[in-house]
Amino acid sequence: MEEKLISKVNLKMLVADLIKANHIVVGQDEKAVGWKRLSHTDEIVVNSNGVPSNLSYKEFLFAKTEPIFYFRNNKDNYDLIEPANVAASPNLDEQKIVILGAKPCDAPSIEIMSHVFNWDYKDKFFNEKAERSIVIGLACHYQDEFCFCTSVGLNPTSEAGSDLFLVPLDDKNFAIKIVSDKGKEFVQPFIQYMSEGNPKATSEVLDKIKLQERKFEQAKVREWIAPNFEHKIFDKVGETCLGCGQCAFACPVCHCFDIVDEECNYTCGRRMKNWDACQFGLFTIHGSGHNPRDTQGKRYRQRIAHKFKYYQDKFGKTLCTGCGRCSRGCPVGIDIAQVVREINLVANQV
Amino acid sequence: MNELKEKAKELLQNGTVKVIIGFAQGTIPNRTKPFIVRSVEDAEKLVFNKYCVNNLAMYLTRKEFKRNGVVGIVAKGCDVKAIVQLIQENQVKKDDVYIIGMNCSGVVSELGEEFNESTVATKCLHCMVHTPHLHHTLLGSLEETPKREDKNFVLMQKIDSMTAEERFDFWEAEFERCVKCYACRQACPMCYCEKCIADKSIPRWIESSAHTRGNFAWNMIRAFHLAGRCVGCNECERACPAEIPLSLLNRKMGMTANKEFDYIPGMNLNTPTLVGTYDVNDREDFIK
Known part of the structure; x- marks a missing residue:
């Protein structure tokens, strides 16, 4: 793998060029609430020591709300109108979505979600954005009690999902690893900003990062859930769970959505694709009024099972990156790693 | 904190309540989480401190808890305001709740932070109910609430x-x-x-x-x-x-x-609710 050196000043220049060329550069906001499209290089936050933001950058690939199509009444029929962002636009392919400074617990999200968005139906909304995305990853020096990336097969230095990968060497310089072909092609026009890399210095920095001890064995959870589907552990969590969607909406890989029609004005309607979450009672309620997941315990079980079993069974991937956003932000302090660890303990007792 | 644990055990043992909604230690030291106590062993895990931020009154209207007869609840003054308002709005029966009132001189605004004068929650700056105004038992002691700019x-x-x-x-x-x-x-x-x-x-x-x-x-x-x-x-x-x-x-x-x-919600059980009251003398000058 090729490796270069880029100074912070030059990284700024690179971002300035991207912004000027009307590419969408997405970075974490200063208050670590979420991610935003950068309009100026002063807004750049590339902090290897920072806590993951409350919300992930997934909304730039899988929008929290977006129109699928518009419809207009035309005498006895309806005219369907494609939304502008998907309609053939010659320049759109060239407008990259550059995710700047994605930690190893954020970078794999696009790849993980791409499985579900390309399984039986190819989701053009997600794919169209995923294709023009470039993920600039960032080695992570942050660690708190809510982090658990090492328990889901990642670690603070993993390059999974990154096209380019930054490693902070000192106050002024980053090592920039060119991870994918997409990344290689992307950096070509900016190669003048980079100098020869020093892989030895980089590995010294990376080697110093302490890996967190694993909190649970995910394979064990996967085996345990089906034969223990009615276990009381889920009801116990469900008892205090509020049933808000904070965990799902903050999650970098939760991808459920709802489809609703709404009016845009008196003559026109639109069909919208909106974020939805399995923790809502409304998520599974049938037209008859019957709800197969009628308690919060059952809904919480779905969350665990989908992340550590169903997604594994179907796509061979864990639907979790261990970022800990759901636990850090939970209004009632439910910590998913603790719950899964408890499941591990229960499974070991049998 | 022992008096809280002891009180909880006593209430469970003498059959006053079957379940108590309280707080337990969270993942990190400066964090607690809502915790449901059903046994004497559970009661050992109860805590109460500056990091008990949640308003547990929201659990009282849940079907799972309403089924339990009298429900015990660990409540700060601000939580008791919610309980009073729920009773006034006929969502909780007064006799179905046992309030373990906690003297509280303020909680932290953001979970995970250290409690001090810059992190004390805004609501605590103007609190009128450091000692809960409705309770069946009262525990804890009061300190001075830190002051900061609102x-x-x-x-x-x-x-x-x-x-x-x-x-x-x-x-x-x-x-x-x-x-x-x-x-x-x-x-x-x-x-x-x-x-x-x-x-x-x-x-x-x-x-x-x-x-x-x-x-x-x-x-x-x-x-x-x-x-x-x-x-x-x-x-x-x-x-x-x-x-x-x-x-x-x-x-x-x-x-x-x-x-x-001239109405503050949740302060007085005997005052009718604001939106549930009609008075012929109510002002109508906003209808034009």
């Missing part, structure tokens, strides 16, 4: 002095971050509707889309539904992952209710 109020005054257009722009920018996770509603003790208007889909009254129109519709309807009812526990703002300053709306509504009708 930045939230300064911002409120600033918003008051804005033009309508500026105010709209301010809220548009704040609501833009809303993701419609409804954590505000779920954390609120006063949001107990069996079916929220935002969940009604035939027809859909509140657009579920998280765009400007949908976000305004949701946040405004919630503010209106809480006018004269919000007890100011500020759980909605704390739960919000997008950090929308919802307290500005609720506080403004509360201050208006107080100014116009």
Whole structure:
């Protein structure tokens, strides 16, 4: 793998060029609430020591709300109108979505979600954005009690999902690893900003990062859930769970959505694709009024099972990156790693 | 903290309650989490400190707890305000709740932070109920509440002095971050509707889309539904992952209710609720 050196000043220049060329550069906001499209290089936050933001950058690939199509009444029929962002636009392919400074617990999200968005139906909304995305990853020096990336097969230095990968060497310089072909092609026009890399210095920095001890064995959870589907552990969590969607909406890989029609004005309607979450009672309620997941315990079980079993069974991937956003932000302090660890303990007792 | 554990054990053992809603230690030292006590062993895990931020009164209206007969609840003064309001609104029967009142001189504003004069929650700065005004038993002692500037109020005054257009722009920018996770509603003790208007889909009254129109519709309807009812526990703002300053709306509504009708929610069991009362002498000059 090729490796270069880029100074912070030059990284700024690179971002300035991207912004000027009307590419969408997405970075974490200063208050670590979420991610935003950068309009100026002063807004750049590339902090290897920072806590993951409350919300992930997934909304730039899988929008929290977006129109699928518009419809207009035309005498006895309806005219369907494609939304502008998907309609053939010659320049759109060239407008990259550059995710700047994605930690190893954020970078794999696009790849993980791409499985579900390309399984039986190819989701053009997600794919169209995923294709023009470039993920600039960032080695992570942050660690708190809510982090658990090492328990889901990642670690603070993993390059999974990154096209380019930054490693902070000192106050002024980053090592920039060119991870994918997409990344290689992307950096070509900016190669003048980079100098020869020093892989030895980089590995010294990376080697110093302490890996967190694993909190649970995910394979064990996967085996345990089906034969223990009615276990009381889920009801116990469900008892205090509020049933808000904070965990799902903050999650970098939760991808459920709802489809609703709404009016845009008196003559026109639109069909919208909106974020939805399995923790809502409304998520599974049938037209008859019957709800197969009628308690919060059952809904919480779905969350665990989908992340550590169903997604594994179907796509061979864990639907979790261990970022800990759901636990850090939970209004009632439910910590998913603790719950899964408890499941591990229960499974070991049998 | 032993007196709380002992009291809980006593209540369970003598059959006063079958279940107690309280707090246990969270993942990190400066964090607690709601905890349901059903046995004497569970009672050992109860804690109460500056990091017991949650308003546990929101669990009282849940079906799972209503089935349990008398429910014990560990409550700070601000939580008791919610309980009083719930009793007044006929959502909880007075005899179905056993309040373990906790003297409280303030809690932290953001979970995980160290409690001190810069992190004390805004609601604690003006608290009138450091000692709960309704309780079956009272535990703990009072210290002095740290003092700091009420930045939230300064911002409120600033918003008051804005033009309508500026105010709209301010809220548009704040609501833009809303993701419609409804954590505000779920954390609120006063949001107990069996079916929220935002969940009604035939027809859909509140657009579920998280765009400007949908976000305004949701946040405004919630503010209106809480006018004269919000007890100011500020759980909605704390739960919000997008950090929308919802307290500005609720506080403004509360201050208006107080100014116009001399009413503070959750203070007195015997005062009829503001929105549930009709008085022929009520002002009608707003109808034009």
